[in-house]
Amino acid sequence: MDAMTPQSLPAERYGAFLWVRRGVPLALAAAFLFMAFLMPHGFGWWALAAMAMAAMAWPTFKRGEAYLKARRAIIRWDGMWVGLFRPLARLLGQEDVWILSFCGWNNHRVREAFLGARSRRSLILMPHCVQLAKCKAPILEELEKCYDCGLCPVGDYMHGVLEHQWESRITNRSHKAYREAREYRPDLIVAVSCTDRLLKGLIKLPEVPAYVIPLTLPHGMCVDTQFSVPHLFAAMQQLAEPKLGPRPVEGQGSMSAA
Numbered sequence: 580m581d582a583m584t585p586q587s588l589p590a591e592r593y594g595a596f597l598w599v600r601r602g603v604p605l606a607l608a609a610a611f612l613f614m615a616f617l618m619p620h621g622f623g624w625w626a627l628a629a630m631a632m633a634a635m636a637w638p639t640f641k642r643g644e645a646y647l648k649a650r651r652a653i654i655r656w657d658g659m660w661v662g663l664f665r666p667l668a669r670l671l672g673q674e675d676v677w678i679l680s681f682c683g684w685n686n687h688r689v690r691e692a693f694l695g696a697r698s699r700r701s702l703i704l705m706p707h708c709v710q711l712a713k714c715k716a717p718i719l720e721e722l723e724k725c726y727d728c729g730l731c732p733v734g735d736y737m738h739g740v741l742e743h744q745w746e747s748r749i750t751n752r753s754h755k756a757y758r759e760a761r762e763y764r765p766d767l768i769v770a771v772s773c774t775d776r777l778l779k780g781l782i783k784l785p786e787v788p789a790y791v792i793p794l795t796l797p798h799g800m801c802v803d804t805q806f807s808v809p810h811l812f813a814a815m816q817q818l819a820e821p822k823l824g825p826r827p828v829e830g831q832g833s834m835s836a837a
């Protein structure tokens with residue numbers, strides 16, 4: 580399948596995060612309730628603790644519009660749980676799996692929220708490290724300056740962006756990407772980055788729903804990184820409203836200019 584062929588979004592893998600994020604507080608709530616009936620003299624305190632644990636699990640059940648409205652608080656709580664269990668995941672050699680599981684859970688809920696009512700103002704954030712390190716094309720200035728040589732994913736990405744008139748930014752610093760996103764004020768971000776930056780981005784911009792796609796790093800961090808262009812296109816085509824009308828072809832002018 581070539582990069583321009585639309586495909587369906589892959590299934591999200593979020594079991595590990597959900598089991599911990601929802602399972603731990605619910606298990607504690609059940610244990611505290613059990614203690615409340617076991618020790619009637621302290622019933623009130625145990626019941627209160629059980630209710631607090633149930634309240635902690637409650638946001639994981641929010642869906643659609645309710646999820647979007649509460650997203651800022653939900654991401655803060657989820658981020659805390661990621662941080663809490665991250666040292667253990669690191670110890671087990673599963674740090675990336677743990678973070679990607681959280682990203683998958685985030686994607687799952689963003690998909691649920693946007694499949695019914697697609698985004699009207701979406702923004703793609705792309706890291707500069709997807710450009711071949713030795714390539715001199717000044718794509719940071721303008722994406723269209725890519726020569727489309729086929730040696731990195733930027734050429735295919737550029738074709739998709741131009742054809743569909745998607746709003747996109749390529750940046751070489753995370754803080755610039757956050758600034759671009761705050762200035763543009765999208766209602767959906769589709770972001771490509773390494774695992775650690777995806778986590779930071781989700782926590783830094785909790786107010787904007789973001790569908791995130793991890794990079795693969797065949798040459799190490801920040802050098803000639805790769806991502807699935809069809810995955811990105813599928814996300815945009817399924818979560819964002821298409822722009823009206825085809826992009827005017829250069830040199831033909833527009834109706835209003837005639």
Ligand code: SF4
Pocket residue numbers: 710711714715716718725726727728729730731732733734
């Ligand atoms: S596709 Fe080719 S010209 Fe475009 S950024 Fe990649 S290496 Fe450079």
